[in-house]
Amino acid sequence: MRPLSQRPRTETRVVFADIDDTLTTEGLITAPSFSALWALHDAGIAVVPVTGRPAGWCDHIARMWPVAGVVGENGAFYFRYDAAGRRLTRRFVLDEATRAGLQDRLRAIRDRVLAEVPGAAVASDQAYRIHDLAIDFCEDVPPLDRAAVDRIVAIFEAAGATAKVSSIHVNGWFGTYDKLGMMKTFAAEVLGLDLDDPADRTRAVYVGDSPNDEPAFA
Structure with missing residues (x-):
């Protein structure tokens, strides 16, 4: 595992990140954390929160945060908002x-x-x-x-x-899905990246802190 400081910036196309106790500190999104999301957005790097939080929260996040989309309920779905088309895409694992x-x-x-x-x-x-x-x-x-x-x-x-x-x-x-599975779906359908391909995988970064983040580090 390489330190982020040694990673060429030109490699990164997307940052996937857990929310609770990763983006948040004691339950709050701090100003530096939210500013970092905007800095990535403005640099042309997609940010995708990957969280166990509920669909209701994810609707808000997809619409109002500077993100390319959000994976919610531990991989049950992704939501993505098209501001120009004023359309929220909701992609579920289960019907x-x-x-x-x-x-x-x-x-x-x-x-x-x-x-x-x-x-x-x-x-x-x-x-x-x-x-x-x-x-x-x-x-x-x-x-x-x-x-x-x-x-x-x-x-x-x-x-x-x-x-x-x-x-x-x-x-x-009930089901076998997890955060990583929906990250792969999002990467393929939205970003055109195959996270099973070693070359494409180098274009993605994941940040997380909890046992439910483990699949992304396998």
């Missing part, structure tokens, strides 16, 4: 009927987590989610210990769901 059919199973997991893990709570942004269930273990609740977080993950997995731990939530969903 609407499939998503609707999974909600009862997610609610059953929610009920079991709340019953079995004291102190856990449904994330405050759950109402704006489409694909997944987010359980808060330290954002708006007193921090839970590692054993409690592991128990939440185990409940998801016992129900056949995928579970990923971020810096604030355990996110769970």
